[in-house]
Amino acid sequence: MSDQDHFVEIRYAQKSYGSLEVLKDISLNVERGQIVAIIGPSGSGKSTLLRAINDLDPLTGGEVWLDGVQVNKSLPHRQYEKHINEMRQHVGMVFQHFNLFPHMTARENVTMAPMLLKRLSKAEADKLAEEQLDKVGMLDRIDYYPSRLSGGQKQRVAIARALAMEPKLMLFDEATSALDPELVDEVNLVMKKLAEEHMTMIIVTHEMDFAASVCDRVLFMDQGVVVEEGPPSVVFKNPTKERTREFLRKHLAGAA
Amino acid sequence: MDIDLMMRVYPFFLTAAWTTIQLSVLTALLGLSMGALGASARLSRFALLRFVGAAYVSLFRGTPALIQLFILYFGGPQIGIQLDAFEAGVIGLGINAGAYMTETIRGAIISIDKGQREAARTLGLSQWQATYKIVLPQAARLMVRPLGVNLNMLIKATALVAAISVVELTYTAQRYIGSTYKPFEMFLLAGVLYMIIIYATGRAVAWLDRRVQIT
Numbered sequence A: 001m002s003d004q005d006h007f008v009e010i011r012y013a014q015k016s017y018g019s020l021e022v023l024k025d026i027s028l029n030v031e032r033g034q035i036v037a038i039i040g041p042s043g044s045g046k047s048t049l050l051r052a053i054n055d056l057d058p059l060t061g062g063e064v065w066l067d068g069v070q071v072n073k074s075l076p077h078r079q080y081e082k083h084i085n086e087m088r089q090h091v092g093m094v095f096q097h098f099n100l101f102p103h104m105t106a107r108e109n110v111t112m113a114p115m116l117l118k119r120l121s122k123a124e125a126d127k128l129a130e131e132q133l134d135k136v137g138m139l140d141r142i143d144y145y146p147s148r149l150s151g152g153q154k155q156r157v158a159i160a161r162a163l164a165m166e167p168k169l170m171l172f173d174e175a176t177s178a179l180d181p182e183l184v185d186e187v188n189l190v191m192k193k194l195a196e197e198h199m200t201m202i203i204v205t206h207e208m209d210f211a212a213s214v215c216d217r218v219l220f221m222d223q224g225v226v227v228e229e230g231p232p233s234v235v236f237k238n239p240t241k242e243r244t245r246e247f248l249r250k251h252l253a254g255a256a
Numbered sequence B: 001m002d003i004d005l006m007m008r009v010y011p012f013f014l015t016a017a018w019t020t021i022q023l024s025v026l027t028a029l030l031g032l033s034m035g036a037l038g039a040s041a042r043l044s045r046f047a048l049l050r051f052v053g054a055a056y057v058s059l060f061r062g063t064p065a066l067i068q069l070f071i072l073y074f075g076g077p078q079i080g081i082q083l084d085a086f087e088a089g090v091i092g093l094g095i096n097a098g099a100y101m102t103e104t105i106r107g108a109i110i111s112i113d114k115g116q117r118e119a120a121r122t123l124g125l126s127q128w129q130a131t132y133k134i135v136l137p138q139a140a141r142l143m144v145r146p147l148g149v150n151l152n153m154l155i156k157a158t159a160l161v162a163a164i165s166v167v168e169l170t171y172t173a174q175r176y177i178g179s180t181y182k183p184f185e186m187f188l189l190a191g192v193l194y195m196i197i198i199y200a201t202g203r204a205v206a207w208l209d210r211r212v213q214i215t
């Protein structure tokens, strides 16, 4: 039943809220180990597209495939829930506002899902939490509650939480947009590290420099369509579309 | 003020206060259960359940508790519900308190940022797992204070069951007024005992609220 050859494949994705068309027939393929950045003005549908990949915002049309399995296949409610919960275990997601669980320590944030869903013992889960929090440089804060962490630290714990489920795909929705400028680098560094480990990642970002330095491919979206896509060297340096040029002009000027 | 009289009758008032406490505890337990059910119904994904929950709340908050008690106790036998006064008091007040607690519990649940549930679902948790692992533990902490307010109201509302002759504080005060003609002393005595019960409860709620806050 799988006629698809790509690790992530989005076919003719459509999304509308009433009469508002947010995604208009978007298709996108991502290969294993690739890192794709999605850029574009506010309201262009970047988050909607990203969140469609794990069905957080279900599409109104089109298909999403991950590693040979259709994510948004039509099933009766109960079966669909079972299917989607299983799919989501393989897709890590990092949010702009971290969404750490405030009633749990950094350790508990990381161990909760593996213990509940993968039946890890407390000891196994603790070991996993130590590994993952060490990886993001948060081992020394392992027993802190989120309220006592800075934004950058929270985001690093949130990344560790996602990684603890051993995802094959990571989605980042403006992971550094809510951070004070001096805290952005520590999160970017963690993402670079993941890139070096060949984690497949789709990254929505407003940071052009970061996108240019880690991504294999950049997608420029505007008003629900992909206006231009290609390697960062082309999209950033020699964009072919006027809309892309205009966006970059504004954005790079704004950033400078 | 007839202090002497008050000293003589207060043991009877203590017994009555104990009845008030029992009424309050049972009513609170029933109210909490009804509140949990009511909130679940109001937040259900099934429209019919949502409707039932909303109807429950507006019916029992929209009519006087005294009328609800009268219907249950005096009207009940007509439709085959036979309850003694204490049972009718607990059930009537409990269902009434449940309507208020439904709104308290629902309010706490919907005030949890929806990013919390999203983050949980993204990890692969089911709707129910996200609810009991992530949303409810946070909502429960927010509920303590407002449920404390519900509890305060509920304790005061137990005075209503005097009207169906449950021998609790208010009824006892009225009865002693009948034989002593000293309403000031008798109501004062009842009032002081209510105040002690409510004050102690308030302290307990405040203590619990401090205990559950995240450090």
Ligand SMILES: Nc1ncnc2c1ncn2[C@@H]1O[C@H](COP(=O)(O)OP(=O)(O)OP(=O)(O)O)[C@@H](O)[C@H]1O
Pocket: A017, A020, A022, A040, A041, A042, A043, A044, A045, A046, A047, A048, A049
């Ligand atoms: N739940 C919703 N109901 C109605 N409209 C929505 C909803 N969610 C998003 N939209 C609309 O969909 C469009 C795309 O939103 P989206 O969040 O995907 O944009 P974005 O590219 O991520 O923007 P930003 O850079 O500001 O995060 C916007 O016009 C937004 O107002």
Ligand SMILES: [Mg+2]
Pocket: A046, A047, A048, A173, A174
């Ligand atoms: Mg967005």
